[in-house]
Amino acid sequence: MNKKCAAVCIFVLVFLMLPMAYAMNGRDVFEKVQAVRNSKLDQKVDATMMLFDKGGGKRTRTLTMYGKDASPEAYKILIVFNSPADLKGVGFLLHAHTFADRDLWAYFPEYKRIRRIPATSQDDSFFGSDFSYDDLSGPPDLDDYSFKILREEEMIDNKPCYVIEVTPKKPRKYTKYITWVAKNLWIPTKVEYYRDKELYRSGTFKNIRVIDGIPTPFEMEMANFKTRHRTILTIQYINYNTKYPNDLFTQKTLERGAK
Amino acid sequence: MKKVLIIVCLLLVFASAGFAEDFFSTSGRLELRGVLPLQETDTEPEYPSLLGILKVDTTHPTWRFHMWLEGGWDGSVDLPVEDHGFIKGWDKVYQSITPFLDFKEIYGSYANDFLEFRAGIQRFSWGKLDEYPINDLLNPWDYSQFLIKSLENRKIGVPSLSARLNKDDWSAELAWVPILVPYRLPLWTERWSVYPGIITMTKDYNAEIINQEPDLENRSLEDSSVGLRIQNSGTVDWGITLFHGYDLHPVFKTSEGGIYYEDDKVIVYPGALPDFHKMSSFGMDAAFVRGDWSIRAEAAYAIGRYFNTKYELWGYPANPSLGTFELNPNMHKSDSIAYGIGVDYRLFEDCLLIMQAQQTMITDRPDTLYDRKYETILWAHLRNNFMNQKIETNLNMAWNPEHGDTMMKADLWYVFTDSWKTGIAAVSFDGPSQSLFGRYSQNDQVELDVVFSW
Numbered sequence: 001m002n003k004k005c006a007a008v009c010i011f012v013l014v015f016l017m018l019p020m021a022y023a024m025n026g027r028d029v030f031e032k033v034q035a036v037r038n039s040k041l042d043q044k045v046d047a048t049m050m051l052f053d054k055g056g057g058k059r060t061r062t063l064t065m066y067g068k069d070a071s072p073e074a075y076k077i078l079i080v081f082n083s084p085a086d087l088k089g090v091g092f093l094l095h096a097h098t099f100a101d102r103d104l105w106a107y108f109p110e111y112k113r114i115r116r117i118p119a120t121s122q123d124d125s126f127f128g129s130d131f132s133y134d135d136l137s138g139p140p141d142l143d144d145y146s147f148k149i150l151r152e153e154e155m156i157d158n159k160p161c162y163v164i165e166v167t168p169k170k171p172r173k174y175t176k177y178i179t180w181v182a183k184n185l186w187i188p189t190k191v192e193y194y195r196d197k198e199l200y201r202s203g204t205f206k207n208i209r210v211i212d213g214i215p216t217p218f219e220m221e222m223a224n225f226k227t228r229h230r231t232i233l234t235i236q237y238i239n240y241n242t243k244y245p246n247d248l249f250t251q252k253t254l255e256r257g258a259k
Numbered sequence: 260m261k262k263v264l265i266i267v268c269l270l271l272v273f274a275s276a277g278f279a280e281d282f283f284s285t286s287g288r289l290e291l292r293g294v295l296p297l298q299e300t301d302t303e304p305e306y307p308s309l310l311g312i313l314k315v316d317t318t319h320p321t322w323r324f325h326m327w328l329e330g331g332w333d334g335s336v337d338l339p340v341e342d343h344g345f346i347k348g349w350d351k352v353y354q355s356i357t358p359f360l361d362f363k364e365i366y367g368s369y370a371n372d373f374l375e376f377r378a379g380i381q382r383f384s385w386g387k388l389d390e391y392p393i394n395d396l397l398n399p400w401d402y403s404q405f406l407i408k409s410l411e412n413r414k415i416g417v418p419s420l421s422a423r424l425n426k427d428d429w430s431a432e433l434a435w436v437p438i439l440v441p442y443r444l445p446l447w448t449e450r451w452s453v454y455p456g457i458i459t460m461t462k463d464y465n466a467e468i469i470n471q472e473p474d475l476e477n478r479s480l481e482d483s484s485v486g487l488r489i490q491n492s493g494t495v496d497w498g499i500t501l502f503h504g505y506d507l508h509p510v511f512k513t514s515e516g517g518i519y520y521e522d523d524k525v526i527v528y529p530g531a532l533p534d535f536h537k538m539s540s541f542g543m544d545a546a547f548v549r550g551d552w553s554i555r556a557e558a559a560y561a562i563g564r565y566f567n568t569k570y571e572l573w574g575y576p577a578n579p580s581l582g583t584f585e586l587n588p589n590m591h592k593s594d595s596i597a598y599g600i601g602v603d604y605r606l607f608e609d610c611l612l613i614m615q616a617q618q619t620m621i622t623d624r625p626d627t628l629y630d631r632k633y634e635t636i637l638w639a640h641l642r643n644n645f646m647n648q649k650i651e652t653n654l655n656m657a658w659n660p661e662h663g664d665t666m667m668k669a670d671l672w673y674v675f676t677d678s679w680k681t682g683i684a685a686v687s688f689d690g691p692s693q694s695l696f697g698r699y700s701q702n703d704q705v706e707l708d709v710v711f712s713w
Contacts, residue, residue, distance in 0.1 A: 059677050084677040085286045085712035112384035116553045124608045128648030229647050247372050
């Protein structure tokens with residue numbers, strides 16, 4: 001009886017200690033981040049983008065973003081600017097066949113023409129903001145990066161975070177990213193973008209609320225240290241699980257401003 | 260005028276479903292513009308312009324109303340010598356822009372998942388190339404201040420019906436323009452007049468030149484134009500276009516001209532009337548991305564186009580005197596093949612290089628034509644933004660190697676706020692007097708703009 005009791009206790013102890021023995025690596029953390037990102041592919045977002053220049057000047061843009069989980073392909077995104085007048089109707093369409101293979105189009109009402117954008121432009125400024133096309137283009141292909149945990153218990157906004165160095169395997173504008181991933185929420189709360197050793201821009205993700213079980217930052221700020229320009233993207237409205245039809249993500253609706 | 264108002268009322272009724280949703284938007288733009296010509300010419304003086312644009316859109320998902328109204332006082336020409344309508348119409352080639360009101364677009368549309376139907380005044384945008392898209396044939400152009408205006412600004416909205424069918428990656432669009440809508444030309448006395456030679460001929464007389472209009476009174480449904488476009492989007496976006504209708508390139512038909520002394524002034528009838536001819540065109544276009552390059556191409560075979568002979572063969576008298584003069588026949592009919600390729604290449608962030616090469620081949624060319632058998636245009640456009648798009652600069656260059664004529668345009672815009680911006684632009688032309696760019700070689704200018712938009 002005593003032997004049996006001891007065996008059961010040892011088994012329970014080993015079972016309980018197993019997770020502790022398994023330490024997460026950087027890739028594991030980003031797999032969880034990716035799972036959260038994938039859970040919010042179906043969405044509609046109304047947002048305000050405020051651009052601040054170093055002299056204090058401010059410009060405001062409003063936009064609507066539609067997203068769709070496009071299984072068996074990866075996802076589709078349509079972004080349309082609602083204001084200011086010069087940008088009204090300007091749109092951006094993305095079809096991600098896989099997380100690594102994307103087709104991009106932009107539409108400019110002034111020219112009434114749709115232009116294809118090379119995927120290699122993904123790190124360029126998104127319509128003058130400090131965000132890049134890539135920042136607003138859905139989840140990346142994790143196989144294109146390597147991950148390394150630098151620290152495990154750093155606090156950002158009173159949230160314990162993994163600090164992870166992310167290095168692109170292919171040449172990109174930024175040679176590495178330092179990302180703070182909130183434990184248990186599995187979303188980045190801060191990202192620093194480096195070119196070689198130089199810090200180029202930094203993004204912070206605040207006012208995190210849980211919508212339909214998905215942690216969502218309602219305020220994203222991207223600051224460029226080179227130009228001393230920064231952009232704040234504030235979500236006004238968000239709805240997940242929208243299940244839009246494929247017809248919304250076509251060149252026709254891009255031309256019609258998603259109408 | 261009445262017809263336009265009736266159309267507006269009908270479209271508003273159709274769009275009432277959209278208004279019932281209490282969901283429509285307006286936006287607009289006011290532009291104050293001043294031009295400084297860099298060469299002295301005998302053309303009419305120019306004054307600052309004030310132009311306005313008003314756009315109205317409903318956002319009902321099924322029914323939609325859209326209006327793009329443009330108007331103002333364009334000071335690029337003095338008051339016209341004839342009476343002109345305030346609202347630009349579809350029955351005159353020469354129309355005043357001091358002042359003017361122009362419905363660039365006004366249409367109602369119904370759309371569901373598969374079909375979109377539009378009725379009203381529309382501007383279409385078919386094909387892939389910039390500046391001279393080969394398959395974009397449904398809208399005639401306004402040639403006043405030609406080459407200063409963007410392609411979309413040149414297009415004249417046409418009354419039309421269109422239906423677009425969408426299925427997955429495919430779409431088919433059928434467009435019908437029930438009447439002949441003439442292209443518009445600057446008045447003979449304007450700086451942007453296509454054939455300023457007439458001015459030289461008559462300047463010693465201090466003459467008034469009559470802008471002779473073609474007779475468009477008897478237009479019927481037989482004068483309609485129709486176009487069909489089928490597109491597929493994917494890794495390569497491609498399309499085919501069929502068009503049967505009026506050629507948008509202007510040609511003149513010569514007849515009898517004259518110089519007369521009437522009411523204490525000299526009156527000149529140039530004797531060259533704008534002419535219109537139907538043609539058929541079959542075209543293809545494609546766009547795709549390879550690495551850092553965004554590539555697009557177009558080609559079309561056009562049947563039955565008309566071309567003018569060299570200006571000196573028209574038969575204008577070398578030493579004009581009072582009386583009538585007969586002009587020589589000046590037109591030739593031929594098929595043509597046009598093709599072109601354009602590429603976008605991002606040199607660095609916010610700096611885009613756009614290049615385009617296109618060529619037109621006249622299959623049956625006599626020596627009397629000014630156009631060569633092959634006419635080539637090479638374009639380069641460098642667009643650069645600074646300070647997160649607070650400053651935008653554009654440098655455009657174009658070259659026609661057959662005649663050696665060139666155009667250079669440069670502009671710089673500064674965005675003060677979301678509503679205010681200002682810009683300065685300069686343009687220079689060089690080349691023989693009948694070549695595409697050289698005909699404007701007296702039109703070098705600097706332009707200042709202040710824009711308010713809401």
